[in-house]
Amino acid sequence: MNTSERDELIRAALDAQQRAFCPYSNFPVGAALRTASGRIFQGVNVENASFGLTICAERVAASAAVAAGEREFTQIAVVSRTGVSPCGACRQFLAEFNPNLPIVMIDSLNPGDVYETTLTELLPGRFEGPV
Numbered sequence: 001m002n003t004s005e006r007d008e009l010i011r012a013a014l015d016a017q018q019r020a021f022c023p024y025s026n027f028p029v030g031a032a033l034r035t036a037s038g039r040i041f042q043g044v045n046v047e048n049a050s051f052g053l054t055i056c057a058e059r060v061a062a063s064a065a066v067a068a069g070e071r072e073f074t075q076i077a078v079v080s081r082t083g084v085s086p087c088g089a090c091r092q093f094l095a096e097f098n099p100n101l102p103i104v105m106i107d108s109l110n111p112g113d114v115y116e117t118t119l120t121e122l123l124p125g126r127f128e129g130p131v
Helices: 003-017 057-067 088-095
Strands: 030-035 040-044 073-080 102-107 110-118
Touching: 003 030, 003 040, 003 057, 003 073, 003 102, 003 110, 030 057, 040 057, 057 073, 057 088
Parallel strands: 073 102
Antiparallel strands: 030 040, 030 073, 102 110
16 A cells, blocks of 8 residues: 555544444544445444444444445555554454555554554464365
């Protein structure tokens, strides 16, 4: 991903983070997912008093893209206060669409602290289901 595309995705993820619903953890996460058509879909973590019902920002963004008819994901940026990587559930969810998805992780307290990797590096041996 070129620098301007990466920066655009980071800005969209930082913007999304501001709308997170996280009254229990107070740990807002924003995500921005680019599709092959060039569209960007934002997501935020949405917590629930029944913690198991909480949904991560990455899955919100991916679900919004799928709902809009997009199926080819080309890159994702995830922003949190510490620059955490996507959880295991999000890794598996995203791998359904692109197991080699480039991922940018950003610490929103220090936006210059950017880490880039791929989904393949974060999720070796992913579950592929029936063929």
